[in-house]
Amino acid sequence: MEIRPTTDKDLDVFVDTLHAAFGRFPETPAEGGSGVWWSALEMDRCLLAMTADGRPVGTAGAYSFELTLPGEVLVPAAGVTAVGVLPSHRRQGALSAMMRHQLDELRARGEFLSVLLASEALIYRRFGYGPATYTQRLTVPRHQAAFSLPRARGTADAPATGSDTGSVELLRRSECGEILEEVYDRYRRAQPGALSRPHRWWALHAGQPPISPAPRYIAVHRDADGVPDGYASYSIGEPNTLTVDETIATDAAAYTALARFVLGHDLVTQVVFKHVPTEHPLRWQLADFRAGEVSGDTDWLWVRLLDVPRALTARGWFTDGELVLDVDDPFLGEHGRYLLTVRDGKADCVPTDREPDLSLDVSDLGSVYLGGTAPSTLVRAGHIRSHRPGAATLADALFRAERPPHCLHWF
Numbered sequence: 001m002e003i004r005p006t007t008d009k010d011l012d013v014f015v016d017t018l019h020a021a022f023g024r025f026p027e028t029p030a031e032g033g034s035g036v037w038w039s040a041l042e043m044d045r046c047l048l049a050m051t052a053d054g055r056p057v058g059t060a061g062a063y064s065f066e067l068t069l070p071g072e073v074l075v076p077a078a079g080v081t082a083v084g085v086l087p088s089h090r091r092q093g094a095l096s097a098m099m100r101h102q103l104d105e106l107r108a109r110g111e112f113l114s115v116l117l118a119s120e121a122l123i124y125r126r127f128g129y130g131p132a133t134y135t136q137r138l139t140v141p142r143h144q145a146a147f148s149l150p151r152a153r154g155t156a157d158a159p160a161t162g163s164d165t166g167s168v169e170l171l172r173r174s175e176c177g178e179i180l181e182e183v184y185d186r187y188r189r190a191q192p193g194a195l196s197r198p199h200r201w202w203a204l205h206a207g208q209p210p211i212s213p214a215p216r217y218i219a220v221h222r223d224a225d226g227v228p229d230g231y232a233s234y235s236i237g238e239p240n241t242l243t244v245d246e247t248i249a250t251d252a253a254a255y256t257a258l259a260r261f262v263l264g265h266d267l268v269t270q271v272v273f274k275h276v277p278t279e280h281p282l283r284w285q286l287a288d289f290r291a292g293e294v295s296g297d298t299d300w301l302w303v304r305l306l307d308v309p310r311a312l313t314a315r316g317w318f319t320d321g322e323l324v325l326d327v328d329d330p331f332l333g334e335h336g337r338y339l340l341t342v343r344d345g346k347a348d349c350v351p352t353d354r355e356p357d358l359s360l361d362v363s364d365l366g367s368v369y370l371g372g373t374a375p376s377t378l379v380r381a382g383h384i385r386s387h388r389p390g391a392a393t394l395a396d397a398l399f400r401a402e403r404p405p406h407c408l409h410w411f
């Protein structure tokens with residue numbers, strides 16, 4: 001099996017091989033498909049696995065994203081995508097060979113983090129990835145949607161949005177211009193775990209709604225000065241369900257106003273919020289805490305560290321402390337012991353031969369890195385080994401982010 005990099009000329013064969021791996025035919029706009037996701041592929045970052053007689057049997061790619069780390073630190077991150085191996089050639093090491101080639105290539109480019117969304121949770125841990133952000137669906141029946149705080153009265157010019165002084169305007173997706181892109185970009189810079197959505201994605205409509213041009217209503221929230229600071233993209237389908245693709249807001253007041261807007265929609269029996277973080281304020285804002293039914297609780301972004309000291313010193317920290325981490329990276333055949341010292345929001349991370357406080361696999365370090373998984377949970381799960389009392393509690397305090405990480409970008 002040979003792994004070879006691709007160029008723009010390989011786009012058709014790459015996409016064709018990938019579709020065959022998933023057993024699907026491409027959806028065309030005429031068939032109700034919306035946007036062509038592969039138009040954003042970066043063909044100079046893709047790989048094809050080829051048989052000895054020159055047939056393509058496997059694909060893998062990467063997007064150039066920026067990831068927001070705790071402390072509002074923006075770093076480059078490779079968004080691994082388009083992974084597939086033909087059913088006729090599975091379990092012969094094609095994916096392993098592509099993963100190895102890709103990790104080497106990312107390092108050669110000077111990148112120190114890669115991320116992905118996993119189709120199945122059993123695939124990627126062996127390659128050093130760990131689940132790091134989580135998402136769930138929140139379904140609220142409209143008859144139970146009363147807020148615990150009363151709604152302020154609105155006027156025709158400034159519809160009521162709660163206690164905030166902004167307003168909500170209803171647009172069609174096609175009327176939004178660059179509003180969504182701008183609001184999303186401001187939001188993601190302050191949200192740990194969020195990924196950038198490069199301009200070309202919006203220009204090419206290369207994703208899921210609301211990046212794609214699929215018909216959607218967009219409730220745009222504007223602040224008191226008329227500047228857009230949030231939006232909710234939604235559609236209504238049977239049985240009288242309003243489904244919100246995503247609610248993006250740069251502050252809590254705008255989020256609340258948008259939640260009130262969709263929950264106040266007439267002729268709807270329930271509102272489904274598709275991608276909410278696990279600790280979401282909306283459930284607390286409703287008078288009836290049980291009104292919001294949680295489902296579809298699952299992992300979203302998986303993180304892989306390619307350079308432990310660089311990754312640990314890049315993020316922001318919120319508690320001082322010192323930990324010795326013994327990190328095993330079996331896929332790359334590497335092992336390192338590091339002294340992590342955090343002072344005044346910054347970390348130092350250097351090799352050490354001191355006795356370790358915690359021993360962990362690089363995939364578990366990926367899981368705790370953004371602050372969305374408590375190290376003590378992984379100690380209790382038997383993944384991380386703690387070598388002294390109090391080490392897991394200190395690690396919990398150290399790795400916590402300013403707020404739970406969340407990612408809702410699909411790629």
Ligand SMILES: CC(C)(COP(=O)(O)OP(=O)(O)OC[C@H]1O[C@@H](n2cnc3c(N)ncnc32)[C@H](O)[C@@H]1OP(=O)(O)O)[C@@H](O)C(=O)NCCC(=O)NCCS
Pocket residue numbers: 021022083084085086089090091092093094095096097117118119120122123126
């Ligand atoms: C997932 C997929 C790419 C794996 O490719 P592959 O070439 O068969 O993987 P490899 O042969 O390199 O497997 C390496 C190891 O991972 C294991 N593995 C691979 N895919 C697995 C899966 N879906 N579930 C459980 N284990 C899996 C293999 O058993 C093997 O284990 P071993 O080393 O102990 O023998 C392939 O099954 C596929 O294309 N699936 C459909 C598309 C898909 O889900 N893509 C991922 C998108 S995120």
